[in-house]
Structures are given as C-alpha cells and as structure tokens.
Amino acid sequence: MDDSELTSVFLVDDHAVVLRGLAAYLATEPGMSVVGEASNGRRALEELAVLANTDRLPDVVLMDLLMPEMDGIAATAEIKARWPEVEVVAVTSFLEEDRIRGALVAGAVGYLLKDADAAEVAAAIRSARAGEVHLDPAAARALTDALRAPKKQTVSLTARERQVIVAIAEGGTNRAIAKHLGVSERTARTHVSNILVKLGLASRTQAAMWAVREGLVQASSTDQR
Template identity: 40%
Template sequence: MEKIKLLIVDDHQMVRLGLSSFMNIQPDIEVVGEAADGESGFLKTEMLDPDVILMDLVMDRLDGIGATQKILAKNPERKILILTSFIDDEKVFPALAAGAKGYILKTSQAADIASAIRKVANGEDVLSDAVKEKIAQQKHRKHELYDDLSKRELEVLKVLATGLSNQEIADELFISLKTVKTHVSNIFNKLEVSDRTQATIYAIQHHLV
C-alpha cells in the first residue's frame, strides 16, 4: 500500500514530535518532513512533494495563511489541512479563502487528525464542527440594507454624511452633478430613507462613517 506523504508545519517542536510519532505508526501515513515556520514549509513542500501538508497558523517569518497562499500559488493542486488552536473569524475565513482543504483544531483526538489527513489526501474537504458552525452563522447573518449599495454609492454616502451638497460631492469625487443625483436617489431607495438627514443617521448608526 502506498503511504500518504505528510509534511508537518508547526512552530512548536513538541507538537511536531507528538504528531510525527503518532502518524508514523499509522499503516498508511508517512511523515516525510517537518518545518517550524511557513517559509520553511514552502521550501520543504517544493523539495519533498508531500501529499498533504498539515499547517499551523501562527508562526514566525511566514504564518500559515501566508504559507498556504504561497504554496497554492506555486501549485494549486497541493492539499493543505489547517491544524490550529484558533477558531476566530480572522483565522478561519482567510485560511479557507486561501485554499486550505480542511480546518481542524488541536484539541481533536489524534485518531481524528489522522482521519482528516486521509480524507484530505482523498480529495475531501474536512472541517471541525466549530468551523462548520461559524460558516453556518455567517450564511444566516442578517442582511443589511447597505449591503445592496454599490462601491460608488457607498463612497457617495460617506461624503454625503459629512454635510456636503450634491455639487460639492461631485467636486470631491470628480463625477458629474447628474451622476451624484442618480447615486443619491439610489441610496435613498436602497436604505429606505426619504432625505439626507435620515441617510446620514443611518450611516452613523451602522458605522459606515
């Protein structure tokens, strides 16, 4: 049976040692290398050609998200499984957006980590229950009226909220007065307000200015 070649990228030596010891006794997994930071992880990926890269997030030189981006920019077919202690939005969503095939926590049982490695090697996406819950929460997050504003409309709203007239907004944004009037009308409709004062209050309440 051909073994899954695993590269472990983690800045804690004891974590690497523990993971290597457990994974190497698995009949179908072989640890082919270790790296203590993202930059070394990138270089060893190129040298060792692992089937799966087990990637920590918080590391010196280059963090796990940066390493994931760099590795996949060079070869989009690489399979990266994030293994971390962090479950905050600022880590989860950028890691998945960078192209990681999975995101699991270090509190997972060793056998579950090995199972996740097998699934990722097989082309499956693997997410811990906590990550699945975060994704579900994001999908069900309340849709705000300002989400419907275009980028330019949002710019106009921000300037409008400072008290400038339509002509002053046109001068500020280097667009025609007619265009400003169109944007202001669209803003009123989308935010369900009837005048500039209400639009300004809305912008302030929703921290848009």
C-alpha cells in the first residue's frame, strides 16, 4: 500500500499499558500506521510540533480526556487551532454529557469509551479520516437525551448554520454543501459538526428531523433523500 493511502495515527494516554495495547492492535490493522505517542496533552503538542516540522502530521489523534498537565479537551482545542487538518477522536472511561459536549466543541469528531471493541476503534479512526462524526452509542444516547431537556429550546442557529441544516435535511452531502456555499469541504464538515454539537444531536438524520420540526423544511423534502 502506498504511504499516501495509509491512515496515520498518534496516540495520547497517560497509561502506558493502554498505549501499548492500542499500538499493538493498530499495527495489525490494514491501512493504519502509528506515527507517535504521548502521555499527556502538553507532551502531545510538543511531539506533534516536531512531526509538523517534518511534514509528518498524523491524520488522526486518539486522545484520552483525563490526563495530568493538560487534559484531552484542552489539547484537542489546541490541536485544532494549530493544525486543523488533524482530526481527533476522544477516548475515555467517562460517559457524561458535559464531557462529551466539551470534547466535540473542542473539535473532536469522535467519542469512544475505553471498553470499545477493536473494530469500533478502527471504525472511529476511519470515520475521523473522512471527517465524519463517530460517537459511541451510549454517548449518542446521552446527547439525544440532553436534547429533550428544556434548556435546548433556547438554542438558535446562525444564518449560515440554518443554510447548512436545510441542506442536510434535503440530503446534501458535505461536498454538495461546500459547493452550494462556495466553501471548502472541510469547512462544510466543520459547520455540520458545530450544528450537531450546538443542538445536542448525534447524527445527520437527527439534524434533518430537527429542521423539519422547526419548520425550516417540509417533511416531504427529507422523504426524497
């Protein structure tokens, strides 16, 4: 396989046994390559800066959230600020709505629990490489339950976000949305992720349903997808 086809992964966790386990598994996964690891967020930023200087930034970072010196949420926000092309998947033992939302707001495109099986870890990495959101089912349920809370009724979207969610409801792909708005596909993906986080939704399908419920599109529009 050509190097350009490999998905490069950087591992961040303060438990050495977890790092060794992930590295050993990913070494056997077709199309994936581990390019580095770190034991906390601050060290991860230092190592990624070295990789950036040699044009070897990873495609995806698997990021533990609870670590000393700099936690995973802060590190994720800094990674996305400095290297927006690098995607981050949060990996943690905790299932808390605030923590899930914090990771996604910081820029993560995935949220896995540490008891996820190997196949789900690989699926999350591949989804992240494609810029798509991948949530552990329990995390998705937590966000969905939070959507039902009264506080979510006060959420409002910007004019651009309303354009994007209408396009989602009409079946638009990220590429189609990007072309329609005259922006890059990565920017379109970012808009989609921001909308899901802001509304506490777990999927594009839920976003489409929200748009119908709010009267932004007619139900028949979503039926045609």
